[in-house]
Structure formats: structure tokens, C-alpha cells
């Protein structure tokens with residue numbers, strides 16, 4: 001999720017197949033429900049995330065806290081935007097808009113696999 005991220009290509013480090021590098025130009029964060037911000041986000045020591053937004057997972061990892069709705073605690077639920085955009089974790093910075101991972105999460109969301117907030121994905 002972002003304010004207006006535009007990636008030409010997914011990072012090769014996240015690719016496990018050639019299709020992973022294909023970015024769908026029709027996908028836009030501005031027309032999404034911040035689907036990626038429902039995923040577990042590990043906070044690394046080098047990240048500069050406000051402490052009150054960091055939780056401890058059952059595996060002992062520092063992760064972004066989540067609300068009862070399942071969204072990251074840093075999401076503005078009215079605008080579906082990151083409220084700590086300039087301080088978001090590195091993993092969020094690497095998540096490529098329109099990449100295979102992004103598309104897969106959006107498809108799961110559209111199918112209703114994510115049984116949380118009502119769908120308004122466009």
C-alpha cells in the first residue's frame with residue numbers, strides 16, 4: 001500500500017517464476033483496499049516504525065500490530081492509506097504494486113477468502 005507508488009518491475013529477489021516479474025499496469029494502490037496491509041509484516045531492527053505500532057508474534061518476531069479487522073494498525077481505515085508512509089517497514093517498501101504477489105492477494109480478497117472488511121475493491 002502506498003500514497004502513489006508506481007513500480008515498473010517487481011524486485012527480482014521476490015521472484016520465483018518469470019511471471020512474478022510481470023507487473024500489471026492496471027493495478028493501482030489508489031483503487032485498492034490495502035489488501036497487502038492485511039499480511040503479516042515483520043519489522044526488522046533497521047526499521048524506524050513507531051513503537052506503539054509494533055507487536056510481538058507468537059513466534060517471537062516483531063511485527064506490525066493489527067486491528068481487530070485484521071488490517072495493519074497503521075492503516076487509515078477511511079482512506080485505506082498508510083499513516084506512517086515515510087517510516088513504513090522495509091518489507092512494505094519492497095512489496096511491488098501489480099506484482100504476482102500483489103495480484104494473488106487481490107484475487108484471494110475478491111474471492112472472499114479474506115473474511116474481514118466488506119469488499120469494495122475496484
Ligand code: SF4
Pocket residue numbers: 001002036037038041064072073074075081082083084085088089092
Ligand atoms: S506499515 Fe503502512 S504500508 Fe506497511 S502494512 Fe502497515 S499500513 Fe501497510
